[in-house]
Amino acid sequence: MARPIQSTMQEVPLTITDIFRRAASLFSASQVVTFEGDTSRRADFSEVTERVTRLAAGLRYLGVKPGDRVGTFCWNHQEHLEAYFAVPLLGAVLHTLNVRLSPAQLAHVINSGGDRVVIVDAGLTPLLAAIRSQLTTVEKVVVVGRADTSGLGAVVDYDELLKSSTPLRTLPVLDERQPAAMCHTSGTTGDPRGIVYSHRSVWLHSLAMIANFAFNEHDRIGLMVPMFHVNGWGKPYAAFMCGADLLLPERFLQPQPLLAFVAAERPTIVVGVPTIFQGLLTAAQAAGTELDFIRLGICGGAAVPTTLMQAYQPWFPLIQAWGMTETSPLGMVALPPRGVIEGDSSYWYYRSKTGRPVAGVEVRLIGDSGTPLPWDGKTVGEVEVRGPWVASSHLGGVGRDRFHDGWLRTGDVGTVDELGYVQITDRTKDIIKSGGEWISSLELENQLLAHPAVLDAAVVGIPDERWGERPLVVLAFRPGQSVDPEDLRQFLIGKVPSFWLPESWAVVLAIPKTPVGKQDKKALRQLQVEGRFEVQRLVRVEAVWADRLRGPKGGR
């Protein structure tokens, strides 16, 4: 009988230190560019990596030890990036803090993270000062730039810290499983929950980014998502791993300055949520700026309207991706299957899907009873995922109900088709159940956004005596345009099942957004309950439903 054999492969730990060393030794000429509103400042990787070792030494001098948490309360810039590396290289944990949280949420997030040091942008010091007395674990505050630091107690100047520190030449040997970075969800559907990434998960996720989008040394990645959101979607680590330039727009994510930055720096890749891409598109069209130097746009964080992807198509493919804070975030990407090319009738069908799981991530669809559902493109259930960069728990053991059987319950409901394409139709908390059947708010929004006068559309469920819930459409029109909701309802006929056709419509100037630019449906529902919308009722529900009542499931 043949003797059992063992793998002959090495077990090299997968750490951020490895990513850092690659960047320092192989890609010294790649750049980090920070926008400052009018001009940009730039530093190459050799300078940035040297500064990282100074920051690491400085933080160690301030008392940061392995396992300690260092918060960053910063926009997208070079110093923030330096902390992305310096903190984990010490074996400490980077805790990116969302600059748009409410004061109470911010205090809660810093305290539950147990941050000992917080690095803060000069412009954000008042927000931190306002809650300083509630922070129970913070010992040192490091300020990036010149600021009024009253209310913060003794502070350390970031540049001084670097100047007075000798580069840390010997980096500690780390275990790939140890915590490296931490992020809280943006709290779209509840209180922010903490996720702790390991060195290994960051390393593998970076490689997945590179593999899926072919990131390489010739790329310039425009990071239009805040670096406090899911490690800047993992792009900074991926860029350092492959030597791509990183273009950081600081706090200038508004359409005009963002366009100026993009036009000046000519990224080959841009990354953002749909709201940011919508703003950039409007600004580029108004200015007559061609964005054809970009080779790829990566859009996610919320459903990406088909019309938005189509508007960008003459310049570059704006690809839909799906992810969560819990999934590092890359989970799915919507590229058409083999054999389907642009011009084919199913091309946009596949491009509009939420996506197929990337290598390393598994997906399953689970029904109410907790059992797997078929992949037939019709059966609706909750999407669950697992993989080496997917969370297995939340910080502090909260939200245990979000995990089962080694899988993460995403809280997203939808379908999976025979080829594994997932279509998210809603988040569980946003589901509209009408007469026992689901109405997809995301699909209704997608269809409404195809109307040329509609700038933004959000659909939420409102209580209905007869049907349990019915959809309420909240619309924002493009400047100078408006359409009678009755005409919009007509526009939807034939595009969605007739029982979805909304009777309740409201027009607002702008749909409220969460800190990372997603539609804030919690806020919308609250505004509706408070009677802050003027809701126009178009037709009697019964009339809309008449054809359905005559159908096979009629008579309910």
Ligand code: ADP
């Ligand atoms: P929060 O839960 O506070 O919004 P996350 O950033 O972790 O914080 O949000 C993850 C959620 O964003 C997903 O569960 C999903 O509902 C939504 N999402 C992300 N990408 C997409 C997409 N392409 N289509 C639809 N929804 C998406």
